[in-house]
Amino acid sequence: MRLRSIAAALVAALLAACPTLAQTKTVRAVMHSDIKILDPIWTTANIVRNHGYMVWDTLFAMDEKLQVQPQMVDHWELSPDRLIYTFTLRDGLKWHDGLPVTSEDCIASLRRWGAKDFTGQKLLSFVSALEAVNDKTFRMVLTEPYGLVLDSLAKPGASVPFMMPKRIADTDPGTQITEIVGSGPFIFKKDEWKPGEKIVYVRNPDYKPRAEPPSGLAGGKVVKVDRVEWLAIPDHMTAVNALLAGEIDYIEAPPHDLLPLLKADRSVTVKVYNTIGAQYDFRWNWLQPPFDNPKIRRAALYAFTSKEFLEGVVGDPAYYRVCKAMFVCGTPLESTAGTEGLLDANFARSKELLKEAGYDGTPVVLLHTTDINVLTNAGPIAKSLLERGGFKVEMVPLDFQSIVSRRLRKGPPSEGGWSGFMTAWLSIDMMNPLTNTMVNASCDKAAFGWPCDQKVEQLRDAFARAPDLDSRRKIAADLQARALEVGTHVPLGQYTLPTATRGLTDIVTAPIPVFWNIDKP
Known part of the structure; x- marks a missing residue:
């Protein structure tokens, strides 16, 4: 109750602190997490990434049907030998x-x-060569035909190829940028940013939307409000009560167990806008015991189960x-290759493999996210499944931003x-082998967890060169089977999260929450 009282007081304080905004059209939103990193x-x-779409723009974007469309680019050309892409920017950017x-x-x-993102690295x-023709036109010269150029530039998930001023983009990719200047539909208000309380964006008066209607992350990004505030309210019940009272307008991801309360209020709209979900x-660290042993990784794949996990974490089968x-x-690359017998809570087989591997009880140090509702139940259920499979587990509760930092550490848990x-x-993000960060097995160049397997990487290269969807399907199936064999990670099923709003119209159906086109009559 004390946490709820503090959060309620925060809402009141945030609203009272801005009396001059009464005549502006302001959307007040509670997102799935606070934001402390801006790069x-x-x-x-x-x-x-959500913050990125507020501030920056992209050369291409995916529409509602997941088709690539030009965004900052006005038009583009491909040479007859398919080796040179020429891009011309829109006027007025x-x-x-x-x-x-x-x-x-x-x-x-x-x-x-491209130095940081795995899809960018592959591209x-x-x-x-990347070379400027003039101020508005540049070329991308390839060493051989590559059929995923536009798909890569339209990549909608983290890390997105956002365009930044050269002086900012020249920052070493391993160093965070400090100047938040984009060309997107909203301007970040650094002077009003208070980590742990709120982050503020205002309409960019110089933004030139495309003429097309909005569709997914593509089309015309018309901003119809003056200001957007993301408020940090960690207590979900307090956020829900604030929405019901009309003190806020938007909750990105209310917990599934609170949806009946929201649906009971006719002034609240509860709808899934990210329909692909x-x-x-589950990600493990290949560099440290116990998951440096492939047989122990295999044991965990037998212990886990998508069905029991989703029942416990989400609960409602509608979601x-x-x-x-x-x-x-539900995508073109869906496959069951390599999954037979796995992810079915076969605890007996898990224990057999642990015995064969000589598992000595080295604990799984499990980082548990405490402040994002879609993950708050995930850690305990993962712990339970692993323990039933014969593992010893030590769960470490942390806020998400702490996990973002800690997951980069390659040393042992004791350090x-x-x-x-x-x-x-x-x-x-997970729909193909190039955008799926978890399946990247390029050793030190892979994402946190650092899986290392030459055959996986050969198959990812083959996928990148594949000329058509049929050949990509076959390669993706072979790749999935190999990734499960060596254990890059554990896929545990899919879910959708409805968004709850009050008094807002014209919300765009997109795989991430966007605030252009939203109106507040």
Whole structure:
């Protein structure tokens, strides 16, 4: 109750602190997490990606049907030999400081993104040159034909290839940027940012939307409100009460168990806008015991179960889908390859493999996210399944931002490292082997967990070169089977999260929450 009282007082204080905003059209939203990091290239955290779409723009974007559309690009051309892409920017693109967007800005942005993001790394491995033709036109020259150029540039999930001014994009990708200047539909108000309380965006008066209607992350980004505030309210019940009382307008991801309360109020709209949903995954650390042993990773794959996990974490079958496919059920690359016998809570087989592997009881140090509702139940259920499979588990409760930092540590748990953690990725990020961060097995270049397998990487390269969907399907199935064999991660099914709003109209159906086109009559 004390936490709820503090959160309620925070809502009142935040609203009372801005009496001059009464005549502005302001959307007050509670997102799934507070935001402390502002660089969407430095981290893959979803909340930072969401922040990125407020401030920056992209060369291409995916529409509601997951088709690639030009965004900052006006038109593009591909040479007959399929080796040279020429991109021309739209007229009127400006940075928030008033300077024009140039080709050099875009080239620097692609290089920084491509040094950090795994899809970008793969794309740039096929690129021999990025060169400016003039201020508005630049070329991408390939070493060989690569059919996923536009798909890569339209990548909607973290890390997104956001375009930044050259002086900012020249920042080392391993160092966080400090200047938040984009060309997107909203301007970040640094002077009003209070980590742990709120982050504020205002309408960019110089933004030139595309002429097309909004569709997914593409089309015209028309801003109809003056101001958007993301309020940090960690107590879900307090946030729900604030929405019911009309003190806030938007809750990105209310817990499933509170949905009946929201649905009972006719002034509240509860709707799924990210219809493709998200995927739960368990990630382990290949560098440290016990999961440095492949047979022990295999044991965990027998202990886990998508069905029991989703029943416990989500509860309502209307909002989850039992699925073993790494590349997401309901998509062109859905497959059951390599899944036979796995993810079915076969605890006896898990214990047999642990015995064969000589498991000595080394505890799984499980990082547990405490402040994001889709993950708060995930850690305890993962712990229970692993323990029933014969593992010893020590759960370490942490807020998400602490986990973002700690998961980068490669050392043993005794030195601040980790063994495993539960995470969730947008399904749109997991739909193919190049955007699926968890299946990357490029050793030190892979994401936190650092899986290392040459055959997985050979199959990912083959996928990148595949000329058509049929061949990509076959390669993706082979890749899934190999990734499960070596254990890059554990896919644990899919879920959707409805958003709750009050008094808002024209919300765009998109895989991430966007605030352009929203109106507040």
